[in-house]
Every structure is written in C-alpha cells, then in structure tokens.
Amino acid sequence: MRQLVEIQVKPAAIKDLTNGKPLLLKDAVEMPEVSIEEGSLLHLVDKNGGYIGTGYYGAQNKGIGWVLTRKEKEKIDKNFFAKKLKAAAQKRADFYESEDTTAFRVFNGEGDGIGGLTIDFFNGFYMVSWYSEGIYSFREDIYQALNEVVNTRGVYEKLRFDTNGQYVDQDDYVSGEKGEFPLIVLENGMNFAVDLNDGAMTGIFLDQRNVRKALRDKYAEDKTVLNTFSYTGAFSVAAALGGAAGTTSVDLAKRSLPKTIEQFAVNGIDYESQDIKVMNVFDYFSYAARHGLKFDVVVLDPPSFARTKKMTFSTAKDYPKLLKDALKITNEGGIIIASTNNASFNMKKFKTFIDKAFTEANKRYKILEEHQLPEDFTVPHNFPEFNYLKVVFIKVMD
Known part of the structure; x- marks a missing residue:
C-alpha cells in the first residue's frame, strides 16, 4: 500500500503551486516529523487544511517531489x-x-x-x-x-x-x-548512431536538433568549423553535411574518437578528411593559438560542470573566459555558437556572459539567432525557468 502523507504548504509558496508550478521545494512545505518513503503520495494543503494538490515524494537535485494533479478526487494509477x-x-x-x-x-x-x-x-x-x-x-x-x-x-x-x-x-x-x-x-535527414544500452548517454542530445539544422543549413558551407566538447561529433556531422570546408572535433573523453568516427561513417563522410582531437578543450585553445589556427565557426557546448586534474569548470562562473578563449581563434566575421544547458540561470543572464567576454576582448558582436528547447521538449506554462537550454549564434564583428 502506497503511503499517503498530508503536507502543509507554506503561505509564500501557495500562489506558485496554484498557478501551475509543478516542483516541490523543501523550503516550500512544512516537513512532518514522520519519515516519508520515496514514492509516497503527498496530499498538499494550506494551513487551514484546504486542498492545493496531490504530488509524489521523490528527492532529486531539483527538489523533494512534483505535483501531479490539482483535482482532489483524481486517482494516481x-x-x-x-x-x-x-x-x-x-x-x-x-x-x-x-x-x-x-x-x-x-x-x-x-x-x-x-x-x-x-x-x-x-x-x-x-x-x-x-x-x-x-x-x-x-x-x-x-x-x-x-x-x-x-x-x-x-x-x-x-x-x-x-x-x-x-x-x-x-x-x-x-x-x-x-x-x-x-x-x-x-x-x-541526417543519420545518427545511438546505443540505448551503453551507460548514461545514448550518443546524441535530442534537444539540440534545431541548432544542428541551423548550422548545417545556414552557417557551414565552405567554412572551417571547430566543435568543442564534441561528445560524438553530432555538430561536426551537421557541418560536414552542410558543406563545411573542414571540421575539427575536440573532446577529452577517449571514446569520443571511435564514436565520432562512427557518426561520420553512417553519413558516408570520410572521417580521415576531418580532424578529431582527444584532448582538453582549454589545452586545444592554447595549441591552436600557438599554431596560428583560426576557424570560421566555433561551437561551444560545454557541460555545466567539469573537473579535470588541472582545473574545474563551471558554466555559471567560467563561460566568459571560455568565450574569450574561443574568440582568440575565431576569424573576424566568424560565428560562435554559444550553448549551455545550465538551468541555474536564464537567457538574459547568459547574454550578460556573452557581453562581458566581448567587452573584455574589445570586440563587437551581433546576435544572429537564439534557440531554446525544441517543440517536443514541452515546458510548464508560465514557468520559463524550466526551459533550460540556451543557444546564441554570435557574429564576431571586429
């Protein structure tokens, strides 16, 4: 029998929950003395016992659970x-x-x-x-x-x-x-190889579908493209299919090499005509600068947080530096595709990172297009903070 626990919602949180906010934060409710089992149904009420909604208890990094219904009689079955x-x-x-x-x-x-x-x-x-x-x-x-x-x-x-x-x-x-x-x-129309039984990842991030299409259709033709934090090289495939003069894929993970080769192969692209580097992206920036390498298009899609033996990287703190490093090896008139899936800040904040980087580098820029989650990644109405993806196509002016 599934546990049913009555939980009182604090007054400050009631408006958001009644307006459709689905997430239950720990500080939004009065936690009872009894221990609550994972998966318990939560009968959410105000201080007078008035019904607000029914949710379930499930601790994850975002909160302690989610509202499932605001209909008191609705069964969760x-x-x-x-x-x-x-x-x-x-x-x-x-x-x-x-x-x-x-x-x-x-x-x-x-x-x-x-x-x-x-x-x-x-x-x-x-x-x-x-x-x-x-x-x-x-x-x-x-x-x-x-x-x-x-x-x-x-x-x-x-x-x-x-x-x-x-x-x-x-x-x-x-x-x-x-x-x-x-x-x-x-x-x-592009082919991608996926594996649904190979650890946490599948081989492709579906939320970047529209961004890959834009790169292929509008920005890749006859351009040199650098794909950093390249994972399995999906952006590189899109660029190559869009007629890029050449692609360079850089990722620290050793398995990125065979996985990227595989993605090129299933699209009939000769991987030997493309450059694939297994190395730290920041080391590659230094390598490229030393060798006078510059690119027409640079894709920046880092993890929200990463740690190596040499350094830690957080998009919330270090994105301006990442952009400045990328600017050093981007041709004038070139395009930087800046992306993050960090949900802790919104698009407006992300644009301040972009502005900070270009200002400190004494460069002008123009935003050509913006993307957030595609249409199949539905987000709750009235709560745009759940739209975690932020992608900006930036033209480097001078």
Whole structure:
C-alpha cells in the first residue's frame, strides 16, 4: 500500500503551486516529523487544511517531489499515467509522421505533467529515464500505460539516480525487441548512431536538433568549423553535411574518437578528411593559438560542470573566459555558437556572459539567432525557468 502523507504548504509558496508550478521545494512545505518513503503520495494543503494538490515524494537535485494533479478526487494509477502519456503522444503527432526525423522526445517530465520522468523515441524504440526513486516506484503502472498508448518496438530505461548521486550502471533493456546497436536514427535527414544500452548517454542530445539544422543549413558551407566538447561529433556531422570546408572535433573523453568516427561513417563522410582531437578543450585553445589556427565557426557546448586534474569548470562562473578563449581563434566575421544547458540561470543572464567576454576582448558582436528547447521538449506554462537550454549564434564583428 502506497503511503499517503498530508503536507502543509507554506503561505509564500501557495500562489506558485496554484498557478501551475509543478516542483516541490523543501523550503516550500512544512516537513512532518514522520519519515516519508520515496514514492509516497503527498496530499498538499494550506494551513487551514484546504486542498492545493496531490504530488509524489521523490528527492532529486531539483527538489523533494512534483505535483501531479490539482483535482482532489483524481486517482494516481495506471489510468492517470495513460491519460498523460496519450496527451503527450498526440502533441508529437507530427514527429511520429515525419519521414526525415525518427528520434525525438515523447514525454518531457514536468512539461507533460509528470516531473522526474522523460521518454524518448528512437526509431520505434522507447527510452524511459527515471530521475528519482520516487517516480521509479510507479514503474509498473507507467510501463503498462506506455504499452497501452503506443506501439513499442522495444523499451529501454535509464536510472538517473543513486544514493551517491552517481548514475546506476545496469542492463537497460526492459521489454519487447532487443535492439541491435548502434541503431541508426534520422534527424532532419541526417543519420545518427545511438546505443540505448551503453551507460548514461545514448550518443546524441535530442534537444539540440534545431541548432544542428541551423548550422548545417545556414552557417557551414565552405567554412572551417571547430566543435568543442564534441561528445560524438553530432555538430561536426551537421557541418560536414552542410558543406563545411573542414571540421575539427575536440573532446577529452577517449571514446569520443571511435564514436565520432562512427557518426561520420553512417553519413558516408570520410572521417580521415576531418580532424578529431582527444584532448582538453582549454589545452586545444592554447595549441591552436600557438599554431596560428583560426576557424570560421566555433561551437561551444560545454557541460555545466567539469573537473579535470588541472582545473574545474563551471558554466555559471567560467563561460566568459571560455568565450574569450574561443574568440582568440575565431576569424573576424566568424560565428560562435554559444550553448549551455545550465538551468541555474536564464537567457538574459547568459547574454550578460556573452557581453562581458566581448567587452573584455574589445570586440563587437551581433546576435544572429537564439534557440531554446525544441517543440517536443514541452515546458510548464508560465514557468520559463524550466526551459533550460540556451543557444546564441554570435557574429564576431571586429
């Protein structure tokens, strides 16, 4: 029997929750003396016992749980999840019908009404990501609902929680057909190789789909392109398919080399005609400056936080320095694609980092276009802070 706990919401937090904010922060509620099990249902009330909503308890870095419904009589069961999944799938009808894109997000957590849960589609296969033990406790109902709502070729899952804050490495197969990996998916006509059973990552970040398309279609032709923090080289593939004069992919992870070669290969691109470097991006900036290397387009898409033996890097603190380093090896009239998925600051703040870097480098710039999460990454209405992705195409003037 699932635990049901009555939780009093503090007055300062009531307005946001009644206006649709889905996230429960610890300091927004009066925590009871009793211990609460992960996955417990939370009956949220004001100080007079008036009903506000029903949520679940699931501790993750964002908070202690999520609001699921504001209808007091609504049951949180398989039918509830099926209704949410069906509505989400219907919103993505155009993606399901697309002939040139076969990888997209079907369910985007709080944006589709269930925080802590995302579901991605990869050419018939579904990958379910669980972000707390709390939401994972609903696993049986959610998988039954998923199989009722969509035709699944096969299902895989990622457990993105752990008592030590580390990814749970396991066999990620759940049900249906076992995939033969790499699985080839299409994105705006480009091929990408993915593996749904190879640790935390799949081989492609789906939220950058529109950015890759813009690079390919508008900025790559006859240009030299540097792709930093390149992961599996998806931006490099987009640039090469857009007619780039050459691409350079730089990432510290050793497996980035075979993975990038694979992405080029599945698109019929001779990887030997492209440059792939396994090294620290900041060391590469120094190397490029020493050798007089300059690029027409530079892609900056760093992790929010990274630590190496030599240094730590945080986008919230170090992005202006990263931009200044990139400016030293960007041609005049060149383009810097500055990106971050750090949810702790918004687009307005991100633009102050850009302005700071260019001012300190005594350079002028022009913002050509901006991107945030694509349309399949639904975010909660009225709460833009959940739109974590920020991408700015910047032209270097002089």
